[in-house]
Amino acid sequence: MAARSGVHTLGGRRLAAQVTGVAGERPGYRALAQGVRTLLLDGRIALHARLPAERELAVALGISRATVTAAYDLLRESGYAISRRGAGTWTELPEGARLTSVRTPLAGEDVIDLAIAAPGALADELSAAYAAAAADVARHATTPGYHPYGLPELRAAIAERYTGRGLPTLPEQILVTSGAQQAMALTLTLLGRPGDRIAVENPSYANALSVIRQLGLRPVPVPVTEDGWDAELFGATLRQSAPRLAYLIPDFQNPTGRLMPREQRQRIIADARATGTWLVVDETIADIALDVATPPPFASLVAGRGAEQIVTVGSLSKGHWSGLR
Template sequence: MAEAHTVHSVDRRLGGTRLAGLVTDLAGARPGYRALAQAVRTLLLDGRVPLHTRLPAERELATALGVSRATVTAAYDLLRDGGFARSRRGASTWTELPEGRRPASVAAFPVGDGVIDLAVAAPPAPAAELSAALAAAAARLPEHAPTAGYHPYGLPELRAAVADRFTRRGLPTLPDQILITTGAQHAISLALALLGRPGDRALVENPSYPNALDAIRRAGMRATPVPVTDAGWDTALVESTLRQAAPRIAYLVPDFQNPTGALMGREQRVRILETARATGTWLLVDETIADIALDVPPPAPFASLAPHGVAEQVVTVGSLSKSHWGGLRIGWVRAGSRLITELAMARVPSDMATPVIEQLVALHLLEGMDEVLRARITSLRASREALAAALTRHVPEWRWQLPPGGLSLWVDLGAPVASGLARAALARGVRIEGGSRFGADPGTHEHRLRIPYTLPPDQCELAATRLAAALSSDLAAPAGAPLPGDWVA
């Protein structure tokens, strides 16, 4: 996947060389001015060029692109005519959006502008508990102020608390088997960088968590997908893929899989562990959503079923993002103590340590985690019921399996229209990613949407109403044309 370049909003002037580097696929395009205008429109709608940014002077951009000034002049005219740029006589040209249009990137427009964000499957913070945790952390901070404040492994007391939670869930764990990270995504990226090499195969579920898939691609690894359907995993296929492809790493989300919500059975886990022992594959197990058990008892850690000799091959990652708050960037890795040491050494060049204040907040939250989860699960059940009922009323032709846990529905639209629907929904105040964003293979799952139920019930109703209105409109994107990849959670 090509790396997405983003021009930050603090840079209010876009130089010609910089814009030329963002514009692609102009070679041989005729007429050139239309291709250039379309490229700038795409950058603007993707959020890679922010609103109200001054575009390069015509002569400057023409030189950078190696085209005539007349081509740039005509392209700017098209942008102005379409409402994507504005100019004052004798002054510069600035980016703009036509009325009713929004950029696709969540970073390109502010929270609180009326947009319902369904691209992020994460609940808001438990406000009272977060405030109490912050006060408790502030009281303890003077104990740490005399130190340098760098803890590459994490605060000892937080490592002990995370280890204790694993132990109480059925996986005996020592503090030196825990590394505190800056979120689960950081943990995943660290593990991939240490355990994998460019060109290695990585078994992945299809569909799967987009940010993990992106991390695998950026590590230069080759994804080997196995399907996860409404019925869950085909264990025999996973086993045969492990044996035939002999992947270096297998990235799995066995607990309320993201995005399908499927829960892997105990026997399936045991069989995969035994096969991984035979192939020598590292199992990178994402348990970020494991605590969100709505209709079943919380599952035991995947590694708790590992037979003797395999436990060292299981690397478990988790975080407080789904159980508490994504704004608190606290995650962890649970692995063998030797691997934890290697991971801690590997993190220092790019991320020396997780902030002490956030670790102290997390420590306090972990102490009252069971109470927070009880309230959170009750709230999520109500929102899940409200979303399912609203979708049944407004789009009765859509189908889904009600998941036993997790944070979202994996909805079958009945036709490959997800990308066009996502574009139309954005114009109606709903940001959502089409199913192809979750695909391990390009273009797959175009008939699916992941719809979170992390919003209050009334917002679930409003979201369903807007999605139904978008579905009844003339969908802007043709079938099979996915939206540009945006970040999701």
């Protein structure tokens, strides 16, 4: 069973950092149990994840082991954890409890669901697009259908769109993926080796950070504040820490919403060129510009012919429909 297979084990330091955010500094046993429960219910820790050993969590939190033991007891009594002697403790859901993270998005003409950074479903446009595509299926079905880089027509259409937005692009430069998340995973797997450094904005898109961690890359955080990026600091980080890669969300950055000014983009491109750093630029959110024009692709700002190492990641999830991934 998943609950006992230890599929996902939480590290003590990781859980400690999350739980102090929820329960305050050095929580007592009730606060610790409540903190774990909250993290589980809102999806920040997984159901059936193995909790850290009591001693490990106690050290990470700077509290006594007895406090962690009491918290785990309380979680078990209330149905939020199960243990097997000598094997460990796993998160569990008591009967009747529901994860608030598994929610149905709100829908309706007058409803804007602020929990999801995506436009409402475009039912008519989507149905029309699917109907038009369905008419072509028979033609494609006469071939084996293997297109490892994506359907040639689709690659051509995407290349044309980039070209129209100011970044001359050939279909051969396009790889079609199942969403930006897959594109990130593929790109970082290809370009990074475990232990390689990668400059990342702090804060950044949580799921991208998960991929970075899973691949064993070492994130080098560069702050994004109320005032946005500090391109000088970014450049200094590239020079001093020599990361192999940098991951950027220049358009309406997730989660700060900041838009990187043109001069900063140019400066980062120049610094990355000088240091030989690969830039992985996530433009997933570019298409949902609200009060300004959609920015041109980051890579379109490359001046002249150079040896830039830029991978642009885009997605239909935000500008069109997340169900397309």
